[in-house]
Amino acid sequence: MQITRRHFFRFMGAAGASVAVRPPSAHAWQSKAPPDTFGxxxxxxxxxxxxxxxxxxxxxxxLPEPERADCQCTIFEKNRRPDETAFTVINRYYTxxxxxxxxxxxxxxxxxxxxxxxxxxxxxxxxxxLTKEDTGAVRYDVSKCIGCRYCMVACPFEIPAYxxxxxxxxxxxxxTFCQERIxxxxxxxGCAAICxxxxxxxxxxxxxxxVAKKRLKENPGIYLQHIYGxxxxxxxxxxxxxxxxxxxVNLPTLPDTPAPKLSETIQHSLFSYLWSPVLLFGVLxxxxxRCNQEDHKENNPDKGGV
Amino acid sequence: xxxxxxPMNRPLWTPGVLVMLVFxxxxxxAIIARFTGGIGYVTNLTHARPWGxxxxxxxxxxxxxxxxxxxxxxxxxxxxxxxxxxxxRPALLTAVLGYTFVVIGLLVDIGRSWAIWKPMxxxxxxxxxxxxxxxxxxxxxxxxxxxxxxxxxxxxGRVNLPGILSKLNNLVDKLLQVADRILGKVMWVFIILxxxxxxxxxxxxxxxxxxxPTKLHPLWYTPILPLLFLTSAIAVGYPMVVFETTLATSSxxxxxxxxxxxxxxxxxxxxxxVYMVVKVGDMxxxxxxxxxxxxxxxxxxxxxxxxxxxxLPWAMLLFQRVRQSAxxxxxxxxxxxxxxxxxxxxxFIVGFKPPLSDNGYFPAVSEILVTLGLVAxxxxxxxxxxxxxxxxxxxxxxxx
Numbered sequence: 001m002q003i004t005r006r007h008f009f010r011f012m013g014a015a016g017a018s019v020a021v022r023p024p025s026a027h028a029w030q031s032k033a034p035p036d037t038f039g040x041x042x043x044x045x046x047x048x049x050x051x052x053x054x055x056x057x058x059x060x061x062x063l064p065e066p067e068r069a070d071c072q073c074t075i076f077e078k079n080r081r082p083d084e085t086a087f088t089v090i091n092r093y094y095t096x097x098x099x100x101x102x103x104x105x106x107x108x109x110x111x112x113x114x115x116x117x118x119x120x121x122x123x124x125x126x127x128x129x130l131t132k133e134d135t136g137a138v139r140y141d142v143s144k145c146i147g148c149r150y151c152m153v154a155c156p157f158e159i160p161a162y163x164x165x166x167x168x169x170x171x172x173x174x175x176t177f178c179q180e181r182i183x184x185x186x187x188x189x190g191c192a193a194i195c196x197x198x199x200x201x202x203x204x205x206x207x208x209x210x211v212a213k214k215r216l217k218e219n220p221g222i223y224l225q226h227i228y229g230x231x232x233x234x235x236x237x238x239x240x241x242x243x244x245x246x247x248x249v250n251l252p253t254l255p256d257t258p259a260p261k262l263s264e265t266i267q268h269s270l271f272s273y274l275w276s277p278v279l280l281f282g283v284l285x286x287x288x289x290r291c292n293q294e295d296h297k298e299n300n301p302d303k304g305g306v
Numbered sequence: 307x308x309x310x311x312x313p314m315n316r317p318l319w320t321p322g323v324l325v326m327l328v329f330x331x332x333x334x335x336a337i338i339a340r341f342t343g344g345i346g347y348v349t350n351l352t353h354a355r356p357w358g359x360x361x362x363x364x365x366x367x368x369x370x371x372x373x374x375x376x377x378x379x380x381x382x383x384x385x386x387x388x389x390x391x392x393x394x395r396p397a398l399l400t401a402v403l404g405y406t407f408v409v410i411g412l413l414v415d416i417g418r419s420w421a422i423w424k425p426m427x428x429x430x431x432x433x434x435x436x437x438x439x440x441x442x443x444x445x446x447x448x449x450x451x452x453x454x455x456x457x458x459x460x461x462x463g464r465v466n467l468p469g470i471l472s473k474l475n476n477l478v479d480k481l482l483q484v485a486d487r488i489l490g491k492v493m494w495v496f497i498i499l500x501x502x503x504x505x506x507x508x509x510x511x512x513x514x515x516x517x518x519p520t521k522l523h524p525l526w527y528t529p530i531l532p533l534l535f536l537t538s539a540i541a542v543g544y545p546m547v548v549f550e551t552t553l554a555t556s557s558x559x560x561x562x563x564x565x566x567x568x569x570x571x572x573x574x575x576x577x578x579x580v581y582m583v584v585k586v587g588d589m590x591x592x593x594x595x596x597x598x599x600x601x602x603x604x605x606x607x608x609x610x611x612x613x614x615x616x617x618l619p620w621a622m623l624l625f626q627r628v629r630q631s632a633x634x635x636x637x638x639x640x641x642x643x644x645x646x647x648x649x650x651x652x653x654f655i656v657g658f659k660p661p662l663s664d665n666g667y668f669p670a671v672s673e674i675l676v677t678l679g680l681v682a683x684x685x686x687x688x689x690x691x692x693x694x695x696x697x698x699x700x701x702x703x704x705x706x
Contacts, residue, residue, distance in 0.1 A: 081663050083353060120517050126435040127428035144428045147417020149356035150435050154517040158662045161353040162417065164346025170417040252661050254520060262529060263516040264432050271437065277502050284384050284498045291386025 029265045031258065033117035037136030037237055038182055039205035040192055041212055042110055044242040044249065045222060046199035049076065049090055049108035053191035053200065057088045057112075060178060060190030079250070081111065083161040087175040088112035088191060095248040107242070109249035110191070110200070113138060113159045113175035114229060115237035116259070121151035121160060123260030129172075136205065136237040137177035145172060156233055156254055177237070205237060212241050234258030311395050311696040313460065314558055318693055322557070326682040326689075333679010336672040337414055345417060348672040354660040359669045362654035363677050364411030366511055367647050368404050369442070370539050374550075375401025375449065376504035377543025381573075383497050392699040393566055395456065396554065397547045399688060399697050402449045407684045409446065414676060434513045441507035448500045451489065458486040460695050509536035515653060523657035524594050525608045530584070531653070537581040542646040544570040544577070545619075545639035552636045554698060562632045563699065571635050575623050578642060582616050607648065607656045615645015 054066040064085050068075050076092035090110050097105045115138045122130045122138060129144035130151055147170055152160045163170035178189040182202070192202040201208060209230060216223045228246045229239030232254045240251060247253050270276050340348045351358050374397035382390045413419045426443075430436045465479040466472070489496075512535030515522050528534070548567045555562050589595050597605050619641035628634035655667065669677075692698050 081353065123430075123432045124435065124517050125430055126433050126439060127424050128430035128433075129428070144424060145418060146421040146424050147419075148415075148435060149417065150433075150514070152353065152356035153515075153521070153658075156518070156520050158354050158660050162351075162356065163344075164349075164351065165344040166417075167341050167344040167347075168418070168420070170344065250662055252520060257519075259517055259519065260432065262519070263434050263513050266513055266516065266529070266532065267432070267434055267437060267510070271506075277506055280502050280505060281498055284380070284501055285494075288384045288386075288494060288498065291384070294386065 029261050029268075031118050031234060032132070033235070034132060034134045034136070037117070037134070037205050038177075038202065039115070039136055039208050039237040039239060040189065041201040041203075041208040042238065042240045043199050043201070043215070044107055044109055044240060044244070046197045047090070047108040047110065048197055048199075049092055049106070050196060051075075051090050052194045052196060053110060054086065054088060054090060056190040056194040057175075058086065060181070061087060061176060063087065076106075081161075082113075082159060082174070084163045084171075084173040087173070091250065093244070093249045095244040097244055107244050107249055109240075109242075109251070111159075111250070112191075112238065113177070114157050115175075115177050116233055117235040117237065118233070118258035118260055120154035120156060120233070120259035123264060124150045124154035126150060133179060135177070135179060135182050137179040137182065138174075139176065139179055140172055140174065142171050147172075154259065156252065156259055205235075205239075208239060212239060215241060231256045234261075311392070311456075311699055313696055314693045314698060316558065316693060318690065323686060323689060326686045329675075329678050329682035330686065331679075332675045333677075333682065336675040336679065339672060340414060340676070341419075345415075348670060348676070350667055350670045350673065352663075352665065352667070354663040354665075355658070355667045357654055357658070358667060359651075359655065359673055359677050360411055360415040362651050363647075364415070364680055365408050366650040366654050368408040368411065369508065369511060370535075370542060370646050370650055371546050371643065372401040372404030372408075373504065373508065373539040373543040374546040375404075375543075376501045377540055378547060379452075379497050380501050383494075384501065390566060390570070392563065393547050393551060393570070395697045396551055396692070397543075398449070398452055398456075399691055400546070400550055402453050403684050403687055403691075405442065405446045405449055407680050408442065411677075411680055434510050434517070438507045438510045438514070441503045441510070445500060445503040445507065448496050448503065451496050452493070452500065454485055455489055455493070456695055456697065458482040458489075462486060504539075505536060508539040509533065511535050512653070515658075518658075521658055521660050522653065523597075523604045523608075523659060524592070525589070525597055525604065526653050526657045528588050528592060530588055534581070534585055534588070537577075537584055538646050538649060541574065541577040541581040542642055544574045545642035548635055548639035549643050552632065552639070554692065558692075558698065560698065564630075564632055564635070567632075567635055568629050571623050571629050571638065574639075574642070575620065578616065578620050578623075582620055585612065585616065604652075604657055604659070607652050611645055611648045611652055614641060615648055616642075619645070 049072055051066065051069065051072060055069050058064065058066055066086060079091050080086075080089040082089055088110055090108050092106045092108055094104045095107055097107065099105050115136055117132075119130065119132055119138050122132050126148055127144040127146060129141045131139050131141070133139050149162060149172075151172060152158075152162065160172045160174045162172060178187070181187040182189060188202050192200040201211060203211070209227065212227045212230075216225055216227070222243050223241055224243065224245065226246070227239055227241055228251055229236035234257065240246065242249065336348055345351060349358055349360075378390060378394045378397040381387050382394045413422060416422065425436055425439050461479075462482050463479065465475045465482065467475055467478065509532035512531040512533070515527065516529070516531060519527055548570060551563055551567060554560075598609065599605075619638040622628045622634065622638045622641075628638060
């Protein structure tokens with residue numbers, strides 16, 4: 001290798017200067033959640049499993065009509081997940097709760113994108129095709145997407161679905177929180193607007209938390225004292241209250257730490273202003289220059305190919 | 307040249323090569339099916355399990371096994387151990403091909419292959435995958451630059467293109483001369499850059515899974531996963547060189563290069579030792595050894611990975627008798643390579659269990675055919691390259 005000390009130090013001087021101008025600063029990780037976002041409160045004690053929300057969602061988002069839209073019975077025999085044709089689904093669970101005649105009482109639970117305050121998918125997306133909007137919606141921009149599906153790997157709620165059978169232009173499909181509708185004054189998401197039992201309450205997230213806490217306080221015998229989504233993975237825009245444990249209705253038990261915190265902390269403390277790669281380059285270059293000089297002293301010039 | 311690599315100039319169409327062609331053909335058919343029917347048509351991927359063997363093996367494992375390129379470059383060129391130069395060329399070729407096929411694998415796997423250029427213009431600095439993609443892209447370029455002098459060495463002054471292209475002979479020759487002269491002066495930049503970029507994305511491949519703490523089994527989910535990926539990549543570099551050099555030399559009936567491979571395995575004791583200490587230490591510190599005897603597939607895969615992929619080969623290499631026997635060295639190296647392969651498969655596939663809707667995953671036949679086809683194509687091009695380019699050391703050829 002034809003590296004001389006002079007060459008090397010000139011190169012490193014330039015590299016070093018560029019680093020010195022903006023010294024690496026390891027900021028502590030901070031939530032990027034926009035202030036005062038919208039949210040939805042789902043009260044599982046009110047849901048009767050009518051599946052009108054599924055129908056409204058399909059209409060609003062131009063999706064195919066839900067599977068057997070009028071069925072409120074046998075459709076519940078299988079546990080369904082949102083997929084590329086349905087942004088939200090209702091499932092029925094028998095959690096062991098019984099009525100006064102010892103008959104099992106079903107609990108119905110709606111599933112959709114939770115629109116996390118610090119979404120794992122937004123952090124993961126290689127091109128920033130997923131963004132957390134000021135409304136609180138996690139929005140997908142198909143024009144940037146390359147189809148790596150890292151968002152699907154990252155999502156703790158297993159929500160994003162993929163158009164696996166489109167060979168050239170598949171899209172990631174998930175609940176949009178009806179971003180366009182809720183951006184307008186008094187706009188409601190399709191599902192919240194249609195719900196006949198007011199199981200879905202739309203509003204500012206702070207307000208919803210107050211509403212939820214009030215219901216929990218006033219009916220301690222009915223509700224579990226836990227607002228699912230208040231703290232889970234750093235908080236979500238969609239929140240649930242229930243009379244049965246959340247893990248029995250397929251809402252996963254999650255830590256309070258926002259999902260992107262660890263990986264973002266590692267990435268930014270290692271690579272902000274590329275300080276560590278530049279440092280490594282410098283150290284290796286110094287080694288190379290020294291080893292090369294020793295060679296020259298030994299009168300053993302090395303012009304070896306790579 | 308400090309060593310005399312030369313083209314093999316052997317007949318290319320051996321029975322082994324024909325077998326590779328069969329696999330390549332089958333893989334090509336599966337790829338055509340993927341681009342007509344969609345990813346869902348040829349794979350067993352689901353919404354809950356978006357990454358299968360194309361990511362776990364073609365990409366993650368491919369990157370790990372190409373580590374021989376930067377580890378040998380560091381040893382021979384940066385730390386001045388010119389003794390090891392004969393193995394830098396085959397290792398570099400493996401890296402060039404390995405990364406090329408990582409990109410081809412990605413093109414098959416991502417849903418919008420035609421949009422693969424978009425990360426160059428839409429940046430997300432929070433995304434680990436963005437950093438990996440940038441590093442891989444730049445590193446692949448660096449690898450091709452590092453490889454160019456080998457092409458120049460073979461064809462400089464005797465460019466002889468067929469047919470109508472022969473008019474370009476002079477031009478191509480001049481370009482090769484100029485490239486060779488300039489590259490000789492600045493190659494040190496690319497060599498160091500290659501090592502730096504490798505350290506960056508080898509470790510970041512491990513950070514990919516940190517965003518999904520509830521999906522990856524605790525035996526693998528650790529904040530130091532990037533460190534484990536880096537140390538294992540560094541540890542597998544020389545064993546991979548041993549593995550492929552032994553295969554190549556025995557296939558071409560060349561001298562087995564034991565005088566270089568044996569000391570390489572000595573260094574491996576330390577490098578693999580570091581990985582082993584970090585890996586076992588991590589398990590002890592986080593207390594995840596409590597899972598070890600629960601008998602699940604995940605746990606058993608972890609035990610096989612650590613026991614047969616790390617501890618056994620490490621212990622084998624401690625014995626001088628093993629290090630001095632071509633068979634012993636090859637067997638230990640193969641175990642280490644297998645251990646790292648299994649580790650990457652474990653992290654991306656076996657250990658990945660989405661809690662809500664995982665219904666188990668086993669790759670579809672056509673999915674496997676794509677992976678096999680890509681591996682076969684890689685081996686085929688390796689064979690073509692060493693046949694016509696000065697890559698392998700051939701001074702002490704032994705006639706059989």
